[in-house]
Amino acid sequence: MKIAHRTAALLCSFAVAAGVSLAGASAHAEERKDLPEVAVIGTGGTISGVSTNRVSFQDYRSGQLAISKMVDELRPEVDGLADVTTEQFGNKGSSGYSIADYRKLTASVDAALKKNDAVVVTTGTDTMEEFAYWLDLTVRSDKPVVLTGSMRPWTVIGTDAPANLYNAIKLAASRKTKCFGTVVMLNDEIQAAREVRKTNALRMDTFESGRSGVLGTVDQDNIRLNRAPARVQKCGKAGWRTPFDLDRIVGRVSAKEETKEKTKEESKPLPKVEIAYSYQDAGGEAIKAFADGGAKGVVTAGTGAGGISPAMSTARTDAVKKGVTFASTTRTGSGAVYDSTGTTGVIGAEDLSPQKARLLLLLSLAATNDEKLIREWFATLGTAQFTTR
Template sequence: MHILATGGTIAGSAPSPVDPGYDAGVLGFTALVDAVPGLRSVAALTGEQFSEVGSQDMSDQLWLKLAARVNGLFSADEADGIVITHGTDTAEETGFFLHLVVKSQRPVVLTGSMRPATALSADGPLNLFNAVSVAADPRAGGRGAIIAINDDLHSARDVTKSSTTDVQTFVSPDAGLVGTASYGRLRYFRYPTRPHTADSEFTVEGEVVLPRVDILYAHANMPADLVRASASLGARGIVIAGVGNGNVSSEVAQTLADVASDGVIVVRSSRVGSGDVGRNIEMDDDGLGLVASDQLNPQKSRVLLQLCLVRGLDRGLIQDAFYRY
């Protein structure tokens, strides 16, 4: 079992056990493991300090390096499962990226915490214990990337962060849990129904950069020049965090159509926390040349669109990919 420590709140330190302010990612891999009684009895552990960042600083470049490291460990048969400690802010994005580009059925489990390691009632140690238990369990294989946190197991495709402060922040609002973990006792409810990992068409092997895709947040009286600015600054794709069913104003819709006709791929997602974004319902996607995100929120739509652009898919095939993944 191999642990890749990337930083985050789980490795954070605060001035006192009850201070809400803290520095993320300052504690190393060894300190994380030593804080969890009995962890080394769950599995034979190896690990490394992959990075030391708060997950707000997770980047495309770190994603590419992380995917290469995970795939390398599996292909060299150096790990039966991998645990990634990660900040909670962007764990769902990193998880979904790995869900699509890791080429193994072996378990990949992300975990983190809402409270720093030095906090009163820190949640990180038990989350790490459960994550290692999942990664060491053969039954976890074939489920894609899993986020194990606060006794719940989520598919990285479906999970999202729902609260800025609540320990029970992660939810899978439409699909529900993959399973639960209670002090290493594991229950599984389902497998993801859409392709992932070894069955995914996407790969980033040999890639050194991902295409720029911007997310624009829709709101009442949204200015259309935001769309033009994004396109002019080099975005190859734009994801709209639309109102309701991925909607935007008539003015913005026309501007989206204009940049789409110039080759920018535009995906309509929603700023609403759950539900589908349907094609040609309130907006004429066919006429405007847009893609509907189906079930993916804006941040995950960005990940999938980047990978579609890496593959060189056209708009029609990208729409198919959003239906499949």
Template sequence: MTSSTPARPSDSARRRGSARPIAAAGAVTLAVVGTLALASPAAVAAPDKPVVTVVATGGTIAGKATGREAFTSYRAGTYTMDDLLAQLQPEIAEIADVNVIQFGNKGSGGYTISEFYDLTRTVEQALETSDGVIVTTGTDTQEEFAYWLDLTVQSPKPVVTTGAMRPWAAGDSAGEAPVFGADGPANLFTAIRLAASQQTYCFGTVLMLNDEIHAAREVTKGNATMNDTFQTRLVGALGWVAGSDIYLNRAPARVLDCGTDAWATPFDLSTISAGDLPAVEIMYNYQAASGAGIRAFADAGATGIVTAGTGAGGISADASAARRDAVARGVWFVSTTRTGSGAVESTGEGIIAGLDLLPQKARLMLMLTRAFTTDIEQARVWFDTVAAPSFDMSAYADAGPEPTPSEEPTTEEPSGEPTTGEPSEEPSGEPSEEPSGEPTDGPSTDAPTGVTDEPSDTSSSPAGAASGGSSGGPLAFTGAGSVPLVLGVALVLIVSGAAVHGHRRRARHLTMTA
């Protein structure tokens, strides 16, 4: 499917685009505040138990070991999810109403791109009725499962991927002969807790393993066998789970678009078929690498190739020559680094900067891009924005002039004489305050300086919005322009866990201890 070509952003706007309307989600939150303020307390129903769907694909978490001590000797994808969940009862029932879709039962590396397409459609269908979805996978390619879902799922509801580094058990069922120190039960239980909490609403897909929460775009498997295998280099995990408590210290940048059309990616799979997804390959560069791999991929029909280059994306002379020939044949390239972190920004004819995407994730992004456009300039825009969302708060640095008082302060003389400044109102030309403490005929001067009966001229900029003024503040639509700012903040905090779209009515149900 072909998209129209947008204007190429300037260098200063690359990867960031224009500043996102950070107040968008806040406006939705405040709208709910206004609604709740008008509702009768008796009309607010008690929260229901969250509904969570587990979409099982197999992997080590469903693996059967050769013995209770066999951490690395097992057959992946043996036990069903119903069997696994039965071992978590009755505790799991206290957290959520859980249902199961047994999508498959094999190792993560055994899934095809066509099955990835079906997985997205399955997850989206489940989210129509569930509050969140867990996808269990093998850890070998779990980061690719997660990033694929992050790019393609159009619902902002929580999607959490999890798995295990050790098989569940060694018996005929998951309840027999449990493996020593198996991490699968805790990972599955905690992932359900996280999804039910709704705390990653609008985060896109996250990966939860070993009590750590990672962004799908950034996480990678860093160790072949250890339980703490998943890492987010440079920036670290989004947060962690400690018992029944969930801590989130940062968020993916796309949360700034929560509640707007801009939150969803362009890759709506309901508009294409699985057959529209093209072949995209990866070429790994090394000392004196041959260009034979690139030539073979192009000959086999690849429409895109990701180069995992040395340093900032470099490839050998022979590989460069092969790339030029492939570009002439219409193949698109994405340049990335094999180092594991750092950005590659160089481009050229037929070449897209992969920025800090890992090669295996750049491949998925390029595959979707090629499926949804034939314009490489559009592809570059998507790699700069969709594939590399970034916080940019610079637009809020110059939010407008400093607020000024609406009237001059007055000074009271010790002798009780009229003030030396001009009073705000003088009935019949007389001073507003009588000596010897008698009541005044004019307006009271007990009100705080600068407060008037007229609404202040607040700006529609972020600074004005934060002020809570009746003309430009976020509470203007409720008629609460004179409400103190602290009250407005308190109202926002009360509903911040349940405001966006009205989907988060169950947000804190998870506070009970399993």
């Protein structure tokens, strides 16, 4: 469902009903034409939650409020920022969405960006970092995409939900993150999709970017940007876009419900990629099961700089022989696993988290079987750095 405030005729009819001149209504319509156009896409999560009572901070039902209702509760404040429309993509917890749903979300964001200056997506926070990185890798427009959510439901005292949504719309409307890719805005802080992680199950300051630090902050009327993702260096160039054009590599998927008439190409699934966690004396059964179950890729969350147990190493070697591609990450939460091109079938993911390395590997395997090219994508796109050239 969409709610638009772009019809001058509707403004005029309201004006007549209120006894305001048509000239005044027309002037108001002209003022609104100068505002940036921002689409807000709702997917559910805690931000749309309804609590049992006003102090049940963790006892609530998520995905209860429509995004249109939430935005309407912020009017007239957001009307001074942008011409805002809303779209209800879904209304459930972030963990309830599949990779097939992610494909449709990309299609929805792409469609909205063709008509608007920026897009805000509301999600649950549990897998928000994965929502963000997926969109960062698959949305082809360089217009701002801002994700937000909340750690407390909309209906409790002290909720962060309305402020986060307002600030996300404010940031999107400013268009200051053009060419940044997807960013996350919660708790007044702006974070890059690639680095941001949820670090606490309950606290409102849960999202952090490790040693990279936040991109900036939203302080009431001030939007401060102290750094930018490295990809901003390619702004305006063809190389800014990632190679993951979903329409090309896996076939077009409508943002609407898929029809029975879809072609085989249109229904082509993305490859299966799993994560195997290493620990003291870890067995190799998980890796073997993933390989036997049809996984094209596996990410290992290793100890230290990517170490895995002997049993896991043996299972990985066997899986590589079967054509499974591995990405090596660390479970420590910081540091890097550097690539060693001499290890066939195993790619170092540097400082990508296991869950984000999985998304990059999944999309890479959807696009190509060329291991050398996938290594190049991990070394450039996956670990983009500023250059002086």
